[in-house]
Structure formats: C-alpha cells, structure tokens
Amino acid sequence: MLLWRDPGQGTAAVTYRVKISRKPPDLAVTMPTGWDAPLIPRVTSDATAGSALRPAILYGDDKLTWISSARRNASDVASNFHTVQYRLDDQVRTQVSAAGIAGLTTVTSVNHAAFTVPGGRHVLSLLLDPQAAIIELDDLNNTYGEQYVWTPDTVQSDQARWRAGQFGGPTAGWEYCLPGSTLLFNMDGVRLPVWPGGSGVDFAAVAVTARDTADVDMGLYLTTNNAYGGFDVPQEDSNWGAGQTDLLLLNFTLAQRKAYDIGIPRVTDDTTSYVVDVVPGVLREIATPVHGPFTLPASRLVHVHQFALPAGRHTFHLRNLAGAVDWAMALYDADRPFQDRSQGEERGWSFANGPGADEEIVFVAEQPMTVALVVHKAGSADLAASGTYRLEVGTNTTGSGPEAGPLATRLAAPYPNPFRTDASLRFDLARADEVRLEVYDLMGARVRTLADGRWEAGRHSVRWNGEDGDGRPVSPGVYLVRLRAGNYDGRTKVVRMR
Secondary structure, X not given: OOOOOOHHHOOOOXXXXXXXXXXXXXXXXXXXXXXXXXXXXXXXXXXXXXXXXXXXXXXXXXXXXXXXXXEEEOOOOOOOOEEEEEEEOOEEEEEEEEOOOOOOEEEEEEEEEEEEOOOEEEEEEEEEOOOOOOOOOOOOOXXXXXXXXXXXXXXXXXXXXXXXXXXXXXOOOHHHEOOOOOOOOOEEEEEOOOOOOOOOOOEEEEEEEEOOOOOEOEEEXXXXXXOOOOOOOOOEEEOXXXXXXXXXXXXXXXXXXXXXXXXXXXXOOOOOOEEEEEEEOEEEOOOOOEEEEEEEOOOOOEEEEEEEEOOEEXXXXXXXXXXXXXXXXXXXXXXXXXXXXXXXXXXXXXXOOOOOOOEEEEEEEOOOEEEEEEEEEOEHHHOOOOEEEEEEEEEEOOOOOOOOOOOOOEEOOOEOOOEOOOEEEEEEEOOOEEEEEEEEOOOOOEEEEEEEEEEOOEEEEEEEOOEOOOOOEOOOEEEEEEEEEOOEEEEEEEEEOO
C-alpha cells in the first residue's frame, strides 16, 4: 500500500487513519449467453435460463406481460439478501427480496413477474439494491432500462373510459436506459374503433381530461403493432394546459376509415387519473331550427353534430337548459383529415361565457360545405357534472358572400390558443364604433391595451406578442381578453405557454 500527497498542499505533519475492510460484493445487471438484454418482457412465459429474446409485439391493458431478468455478482465475495425491483416509467410495479449470490455467479429469474401494462410507450427498468443497503464495489452497474411499445386496447365508442394514473412523466425512467438509446416521450395509449362508412357521418372526435388540475396532452398516431414502433410522429396533437380538455377531430372525407392510436403523455409527473371519451358525429338538418335536448352526463366530454350548410350566414346558439357546465363550442370544416381543439377558431369558436351560460357562433359560408359543430366540457371542473343543452340554428342565405359584413359585434376566441410567441385576437364589429381591446391577468390587473379608438365595421384581428405595456414578456398562464365596443362587453381566455 502506497500513500502520497501533493506537495503543493503543504509538507507539515498530518495524522490519518487507514481502515482495511473485507472486499464487498458487486451486484450487476448482466446479459447471459442466449439473452438479448438483461431485462426481457414477453407476451408468453417462454423464456429460459439459456434463451430470452426481445419481443416482436407486446399487448397492453388486459393482457399479461411476462418479465425475465438476469443479475450477476461480479465480485468473488458472496452477497447477502438484496432487493430486486421492477419499474414502469420509474414507478415501482413489484419488488422481491432475493437470496444472496455466490461470487462470480450469474442468476436468472425467468417468467418471474406478470404485469398488466397500460397500452402505449413505456420504459421498463430493473434496479438491484435500489436503497443501496449493500456496500458494493460499484453502484453504477445496478440498473438497466429499455423503452417498448405495448399495443393498446380498443376503446368503445360513446362510452367514457377512465384510465388509471399509474405511470410517471414523459421522461420518467430514461436515466436507466443505455446512453445513445433513441427515446421518445412515454405515454399512455388507447386505440380508436373503426367507424364504418355508408352512414353519411364524416366526423368523429376524441377528448381527454384529467382530474383536478393535472395536465395530460394528446396526439393521434398511425398504428404499428410491434414492440418498438408507434406513438412516434403524431398526425395531429392537442396541448391545452392543466385542467383543460384536449380534443382531436377526425374527418373521414380525407382520413382513412381505419384504427388510429391515441397517445396521452402526462405533462405533470403525478398519478392523477383521466377520462377518454370517443364519439362519432351525428347528422343534423340545418333547416331544423331547434335540435335537442342533449345531455352530457358525468364523465362524458363531447358531442359532434354534423351539418350540411348552404351558402349564407348561420347562427349556432347553444342554450343551456340544466346544470352549470362550462360549455365550449367550435365549428370545423372538412378541409383537413385531423384537427385539434384550437383549429376550431378558424371557423367559429365560443367558450368564454362561463359555467351554466349560453354560447353562440356566427359563421358565413361562402359556398355550400359540410361542417362539424363540436360541443364539449371546457375542463376538469365539469367532469363530475351533468349538463343539458339544445342547439338553436338560424340560417340566412341572402346577402351572403365575402362582401357581407358581420351582423353582430362579438369577440372571437384567440388563435392559436394556447400560444407561445403570439396570438391573433379577432373580433367583429356590426357597425363603426369606439373600440377598446385589453388583456388582463386573473387578478384583474390590466396587462396591456391593444386597441383604443374608433374602428370601422367589419372583421378585425389584432396581434398580441405576449408582452405587457412596457414590452416585457408576461409569465406563462391564463389571461383574459376584453373587448368593449358600444354596448358590447365581451371576454374570452387566452393561455400563454412557456
């Protein structure tokens, strides 16, 4: 044994103690001959001590996943009892107290644990002695993780489906994966049903909302049915904030009538449950002035009403009949295969009037067109509530066309919403008037005045770049937009993201 010190640290005498201890064991994950990895999930219990192959496919939800793992004592000194832990997205699924391992010995545990794993993309990981109860030669070789895709279960149409919040955030467990691994956000997943053609219905919608103020997002993905692909590049996504409903609309005049996967990444690292609601559209006659009543009971989120519109001006009035649901309503046309909640503002959007209040959209169709009118609960505050409404539809086919001005003064919903860099704040003026357009925070303090003066009748748009009156960027959060013009005083919400 040789001891020395840097002379630059001094040459004065020092007192020190040398403690000589027994050589410790060294638990390590290992990949035995015939194995593809130290941790292997399989759809059947067919792994052996001499062979454990990576899976071609994994099935989520109600089907079992069999887990096999291998560990080794890399020291020539035997280890004591130790904990072996299996995690999914860094959440402990099961752990066992394993017997000690003789020196320089490999132990396999085949078909040991049978998990029910949620569909979607998840990191499965193996941790040895996670509480560091054993002194080892090396603590850095005790973990292994790998990301897989579990083919999701198909949700039923017109039935709310609660999903348990059993997994962590979008990057949970990544630290256990090998450096250089290609990793995508972890996410829960469900598969949409296939809606048959021939009924004339061209739209379907899927909505998700988490309990309380938790935040989940949503993306629509092509299906792959293998353990490594899928839930990768979204065809469309919806990323509203905490406590808000995320929504995606499918248009089967452009999208194929086949199964699609919905991926729901958890923005907040918690275990709050959330609900998925999947519905097809229902054909409605534009010539019928009143439709309904319609009820969205507890846990249900969305309705889709499909209309064939003639050219002209159309008014869709949602009249609240029972309950205090905070309604949101948006109009979508058939020019894209998939659309998110924010894209409804391009045709018409109304969601700012509060719980139990009516909402209204006024829309000018310059030519005949098919549209989807989507009605949904605004957010998690209404999950347990039941609400009943009817639709009152008015159509005026005279004076339509691009030269026709607005019949009513109104404040439209901002777009995009939420936004990061800037948002377009749009409003209609039925006549020339004095206009004041302002942004407030939720405490009622004015953040910025965007318009103050006389404006001509017509449709207008004002850009807000997310700065206050002094040119400073505002903090991420919810802000109120207020429009005052003559006797009109309207408000809507806009969300600034990071």
